[in-house]
Amino acid sequence: xxxxxxxxxxxxxxxxxxxxxxxxxxxxxxxxxxxxxxxxxxxxxxxxxxxxxxxxxxxxxxxxxxxxxxxxxxxxxxxxxxxxxxxxxxxxxxxxxxxxxxxxxxxxxxxxxxxxxxxxxxxxxxxxxxxxxxxxxxxxxxxxxxxxxxxxxxxxxxxxxxxxxxxxxxxxxxxxxxxxxxxxxxxxxxxxxxxxxxxxxxxxxxxxxxxxxxxxxxxxxxxxxxxxxxxxxxxxxxxxxxxxx
Numbered sequence: 248x249x250x251x252x253x254x255x256x257x258x259x260x261x262x263x264x265x266x267x268x269x270x271x272x273x274x275x276x277x278x279x280x281x282x283x284x285x286x287x288x289x290x291x292x293x294x295x296x297x298x299x300x301x302x303x304x305x306x307x308x309x310x311x312x313x314x315x316x317x318x319x320x321x322x323x324x325x326x327x328x329x330x331x332x333x334x335x336x337x338x339x340x341x342x343x344x345x346x347x348x349x350x351x352x353x354x355x356x357x358x359x360x361x362x363x364x365x366x367x368x369x370x371x372x373x374x375x376x377x378x379x380x381x382x383x384x385x386x387x388x389x390x391x392x393x394x395x396x397x398x399x400x401x402x403x404x405x406x407x408x409x410x411x412x413x414x415x416x417x418x419x420x421x422x423x424x425x426x427x428x429x430x431x432x433x434x435x436x437x438x439x440x441x442x443x444x445x446x447x448x449x450x451x452x453x454x455x456x457x458x459x460x461x462x463x464x465x466x467x468x469x470x471x472x473x474x475x476x477x478x479x480x481x482x483x484x485x486x487x488x489x490x491x492x
Contacts, residue, residue, distance in 0.1 A: 248407070248439050249275040249298065254307035267293040267306070269462035277407070280430070281448035282470075285459030294459065297400050299332055299410050300324040308392050312407065333401030339393045341385045343353070347372055348381040349488035351400045358404055367480040368464035373430055385459050391422035396431055409433060411442035415449055427452045 256268040268290045275281055285291040297309060298304040300316060303324075310319040316327065328334075341350050351368040370380050375395040385393055394414065401409055411430070415423035423446075431452060434440050442453065451454050451470055459464035 248277040248279070248312055249273075249421040250308070250310040252308040252310075253296075254294070254297065255305050256290075256297065257305045260418070261447055266462055268297075270307070271462075271464055271465060273457065273467065275439065275440055275441065278434070278436040278437050279455060280453045281442075281455045281457060283443045283457050283459065284439065284445065284447075284455035288461075290462040291443055291459040295410060295412060295441070299334060300328045302322060310479045315334070324419060325357075331406050331408060332489065333406040333409045334411065335397050335401050335411040335414045337416035338392075339397045339417075341393055343385055346382045346384055347388070347396045347399075348375060350385075350396050351403050354400060354404050362405075365382060367403055368399070371403045371484065372396070374402065375399045387471055388423075390418055392460070394418065394422075394426055395429070398426070403434075410443065411440070411444075413443055413445070415444070415446065425486060458465070 251274075254271040255266070258265045258267060271290070271294060282354050283295065293302065297304055300311075304317050307317065308315065311327065312331065314327070316324070319327070327407050342353075342407050348365065348368050351367050351371050352364050355367065369378070369381060372378060372395075375398050375449045377392060377399065378393060380388060383392075385396075387459075388396065394417075398409075401417045409430070414430075415426055416425060429451060430442070432439070432442050441451070453467050453470055456466065457464055
């Protein structure tokens with residue numbers, strides 16, 4: 248689904264060149280659930296923006312579902328964003344005065360192939376458990392409900408990939424788990440899910456964790472391996488117990 252080779256991104260701030268990505272290479276298969284982690288300034292957000300066709304690399308290749316994305320025009324990138332990728336942001340990015348159904352219909356307005364726009368929007372809201380809230384505005388919804396609207400909006404064009412940029416960052420623990428349960432369901436249905444998060448508990452919902460530091464990938468491992476290692480360590484006797492023995 249996604250192939251990245253020697254991806255580099257340099258930003259110029261006056262006379263200063265800031266290298267945000269320094270030769271990143273990876274593969275993400277169709278239907279994978281991946282969490283991207285790393286400290287501020289590690290390059291993870293830049294990488295996510297390039298994956299989402301919101302930014303272009305300085306050099307290197309980005310191949311998305313067989314398409315060479317890194318050389319596309321702005322119009323071609325916009326079409327990819329609209330039809331192949333669904334976005335879920337930390338701040339929800341909802342329009343204040345629009346009801347939920349209008350929020351969800353919006354991506355379809357830019358999709359010439361869209362049909363039965365209102366019915367599809369209702370179905371997407373029902374899919375995330377908001378069938379009874381389709382006419383509510385953002386100020387009439389809780390934070391978790393607003394994020395569900397954002398997920399419905401991301402789903403309405405039936406994209407193959409869902410990108411989540413800190414999708415639980417503004418939510419409490421219980422609501423975060425509810426939102427991640429929706430992502431798990433989407434993954435089970437075959438969607439490719441890629442999220443950026445600072446939270447280890449959220450990252451453990453994924454199959455695979457990729458960690459960035461200083462523009463490089465420093466860790467790329469399956470979650471199962473980390474969980475198994477943690478369980479083994481938990482079974483070992485504590486140091487003081489060994490001394491007592």
